Amino acid sequence: MSSMNRRDFIQFAGAASALGMMGAPAILHAAPRARVVVVGAGYGGAIAARYLRMADPAIEVTLVEQNPKYVSCPLSNEILGGEGHIEHLTFDYKGLAAIGVKIVIDTATGLDPVRKRLTTKGGRTFDFDRAILSPGIQFNWGAIEGYDEAASQIIPHAYKAGPQTLLLRKQVEAMRDGGTVIITAPEDPFRCPPGPYERAAMIAHYFKKHKPRSKILILDSKDTFSKQALFKQGWERFYPGMISWVSGSDDGDVRRVDVKNRTLHTMLTQHKADVINIIAPHRAGAIAEKAGLAGKNGWCPIEPTTFESTLHKGIHVIGDSTDTPMPKSAYSANSQAKVCVAAILAQLNGEPVGVPAYTNTCYSLITPDWGFSVAHIFRHQDGKMVQVPNSGGVSPLDASVEDRRIEAIHARSWFRNITTEMFG
Amino acid sequence: MKTRLLMGIALAAIMHGGAAAGPTPKMLGDTCAGCHGLKGASAGLSMPTIAGMPADFIVLSMREYREGKRGSTIMGRIAKGYTDEDFEAMARYFSSQPWKSAKQEFSADLAKLGKRVHQRKCEACHRDNGISTEQDMPRMAGQWREYLGLVLDESRKRNFHQSETMKAVMERLSEQEVTALTHFYASQR
Ligand SMILES: Cc1cc2nc3c(=O)[nH]c(=O)nc-3n(C[C@H](O)[C@H](O)[C@H](O)COP(=O)(O)OP(=O)(O)OC[C@H]3O[C@@H](n4cnc5c(N)ncnc54)[C@H](O)[C@@H]3O)c2cc1C
Numbered sequence: 216m217s218s219m220n221r222r223d224f225i226q227f228a229g230a231a232s233a234l235g236m237m238g239a240p241a242i243l244h245a246a247p248r249a250r251v252v253v254v255g256a257g258y259g260g261a262i263a264a265r266y267l268r269m270a271d272p273a274i275e276v277t278l279v280e281q282n283p284k285y286v287s288c289p290l291s292n293e294i295l296g297g298e299g300h301i302e303h304l305t306f307d308y309k310g311l312a313a314i315g316v317k318i319v320i321d322t323a324t325g326l327d328p329v330r331k332r333l334t335t336k337g338g339r340t341f342d343f344d345r346a347i348l349s350p351g352i353q354f355n356w357g358a359i360e361g362y363d364e365a366a367s368q369i370i371p372h373a374y375k376a377g378p379q380t381l382l383l384r385k386q387v388e389a390m391r392d393g394g395t396v397i398i399t400a401p402e403d404p405f406r407c408p409p410g411p412y413e414r415a416a417m418i419a420h421y422f423k424k425h426k427p428r429s430k431i432l433i434l435d436s437k438d439t440f441s442k443q444a445l446f447k448q449g450w451e452r453f454y455p456g457m458i459s460w461v462s463g464s465d466d467g468d469v470r471r472v473d474v475k476n477r478t479l480h481t482m483l484t485q486h487k488a489d490v491i492n493i494i495a496p497h498r499a500g501a502i503a504e505k506a507g508l509a510g511k512n513g514w515c516p517i518e519p520t521t522f523e524s525t526l527h528k529g530i531h532v533i534g535d536s537t538d539t540p541m542p543k544s545a546y547s548a549n550s551q552a553k554v555c556v557a558a559i560l561a562q563l564n565g566e567p568v569g570v571p572a573y574t575n576t577c578y579s580l581i582t583p584d585w586g587f588s589v590a591h592i593f594r595h596q597d598g599k600m601v602q603v604p605n606s607g608g609v610s611p612l613d614a615s616v617e618d619r620r621i622e623a624i625h626a627r628s629w630f631r632n633i634t635t636e637m638f639g
Numbered sequence: 640m641k642t643r644l645l646m647g648i649a650l651a652a653i654m655h656g657g658a659a660a661g662p663t664p665k666m667l668g669d670t671c672a673g674c675h676g677l678k679g680a681s682a683g684l685s686m687p688t689i690a691g692m693p694a695d696f697i698v699l700s701m702r703e704y705r706e707g708k709r710g711s712t713i714m715g716r717i718a719k720g721y722t723d724e725d726f727e728a729m730a731r732y733f734s735s736q737p738w739k740s741a742k743q744e745f746s747a748d749l750a751k752l753g754k755r756v757h758q759r760k761c762e763a764c765h766r767d768n769g770i771s772t773e774q775d776m777p778r779m780a781g782q783w784r785e786y787l788g789l790v791l792d793e794s795r796k797r798n799f800h801q802s803e804t805m806k807a808v809m810e811r812l813s814e815q816e817v818t819a820l821t822h823f824y825a826s827q828r
Contacts, residue, residue, distance in 0.1 A: 266669075546673050549673050550669075550670055550673065553666070553669040553670070554666070557663075557665075557666060557669075569662065569663055569666060570660060570661055570662045570663075570666070571662060571666065572662040572666050572667050572669075572670050573670065574670035574671075574673070574717075574720075576673065576674060576713065576717070588712070588713050590713055590716045590717050590720075592717065592719075592720025592721070603719075603720040603721075605719055606716065606717070606719035606720030606721075607716050607717065607719070607720055608716055610712065610713070614712070617793065618712050621685070621712050621789060621793070622712050622713070624684075624685045624785070624789070625674075625683075625685055625686065625712065625713070627683070627684075627685075628674070628681075628683025628684055628685040628686045628785075629673070629674050629683060629686070630683070631682045631683040631684070632672070632673065632674055632675065632676045632681060632682050632683040632686060633673045633674070635676065635677070635682035636672055636673065636676065636677045636682075
């Protein structure tokens with residue numbers, strides 16, 4: 216970009232493309248306006264890549280993703296309930312490649328924030344002007360004594376969708392009628408705050424039809440949880456006596472697991488189960504941590520109008536890995552990606568960064584026909600993300616049966632829209 | 640470049656000092672896309688496409704959601720997070736996006752029946768077989784059948800996603816007529 220400044224360059228590029236097919240591609244090949252590397256093709260990264268390319272095809276976007284296909288966590292609890300198929304939750308990156316995103320299937324292993332260089336397990340290096348990290352989460356192995364990656368092959372977390380989801384499904388399916396499933400739920404913050412409680416409902420949905428004498432016990436490290444009244448109402452209505460929940464204060468906090476004997480230990484009690492699902496506490500994705508982007512609490516602090524790391528300039532972090540007041544959800548990751556991209560575009564154009572807007576909505580299911588939702592609208596105020604007072608919130612407790620049915624239908628439409636927006 | 644930068648800074652200072660300028664229309668519109676589809680063209684059967692809808696229709700609907708005059712499951716809660724200026728900005732964004740008719744199946748027989756219902760009960764306002772958006776009418780032709788079925792049938796029974804005027808019309812329709820109408824609109828692209 217030597218003798219031309221960026222603004223002149225865009226005008227020049229614009230004029231060149233007006234000349235037709237001969238001018239523009241030559242210029243685009245010659246010098247991309249900026250090189251952006253995105254790590255992670257999930258709910259945050261796929262949107263960031265798409266919106267960058269949509270806004271400005273002169274930006275080179277390289278998307279580094281470790282898995283050849285993306286399996287969605289949203290709707291994966293339904294698989295545990297015997298509804299839906301994992302193929303419907305599985306996406307490839309052809310749609311992103313078609314708009315010119317360079318797809319690299321490899322694991323990012325190093326990121327030098329000063330030299331602005333990303334390295335991969337496969338031995339590749341990528342120099343960038345900007346990086347956007349949306350690597351999701353990594354588990355705090357050992358936070359529950361005895362629970363590490365090897366243990367998760369026997370006692371699944373099923374909190375990253377894919378083989379883990381199918382492993383838990385297989386165990387639930389193989390269980391005898393009259394058995395017990397235990398789900399452990401972590402302290403806040405964790406991804407998908409309603410996730411463990413929706414999961415209990417979905418497994419109960421399967422039990423009700425196939426193993427009606429079975430039970431589900433949720434051992435929680437917390438005393439309250441997301442959409443609590445709505446979940447309790449739904450459990451009682453559809454699965455009376457089947458699901459019980461033990462709060463942290465009531466000794467629900469699991470400290471240790473004995474994998475061989477399928478036994479969980481809280482401070483005072485031992486719980487033996489036929490199937491155990493440990494939703495272990497987690498933190499920012501490994502690559503973000505390795506690059507020195509995570510704070511003491513394990514999550515990445517960011518500047519909320521740009522999602523630029525407050526620890527390293529030029530590196531942006533979005534999605535579950537970030538330390539923000541938004542719930543760690545797919546919708547939040549999607550919304551944050553758009554704010555981040557708008558800011559990067561403004562910065563590249565030498566314009567002031569605009570006012571951001573952030574939204575989250577999240578649906579949960581009790582049965583395939585009984586759903587409810589939560590909505591959050593955040594604004595930027597005095598350097599912080601704040602929730603707009605008296606807005607959003609959960610579905611009313613006294614909603615009609617018809618409204619619950621409509622929300623269950625909307626849950627699936629939401630999934631189609633948000634995944635089509637990502638993958639085309 | 641330098642003057643531009645200075646102007647930028649001055650502008651930012653004005654925006655910061657004066658009545659806080661809101662997010663751009665696109666910034667606001669992008670927050671809706673997770674449910675209403677990329678640029679408001681929905682891929683989800685029960686979520687309406689809002690791309691190309693008349694701006695005043697969008698503003699009016701959002702206000703009525705916020706004030707509880709229009710029934711909904713979630714829109715009322717969401718609308719409470721925004722100001723009138725936000726609604727106007729969103730409306731500017733979506734009304735300038737191109738309409739995309741949903742690719743969907745329909746029954747030719749029901750569509751034929753639906754056409755008769757449309758001509759008798761709807762064409763006076765929803766002109767041109769529901770394609771027209773004149774007089775701030777929402778486009779019906781090419782909208783998702785499942786969405787239309789949900790809101791039209793629910794508004795037949797109660798005030799759901801509808802203005803008061805519509806509710807009065809809907810009360811006089813039967814369930815079968817509503818179904819036929821949705822097939823007719825699905826057949827119009
Ligand atoms: C059971 C369950 C149900 C859920 N349901 C909902 C729901 O209904 N609605 C909702 O809004 N949210 C839901 N969520 C939450 C949602 O899944 C997450 O909040 C969302 O995926 C976060 O997006 P992300 O981009 O931060 O991370 P992810 O979507 O996890 O994407 C991260 C990607 O980065 C890749 N990656 C990580 N590290 C590297 C590396 N070093 N190199 C290359 N690639 C890497 C990963 O392979 C992955 O593809 C649910 C979660 C769970 C577990």
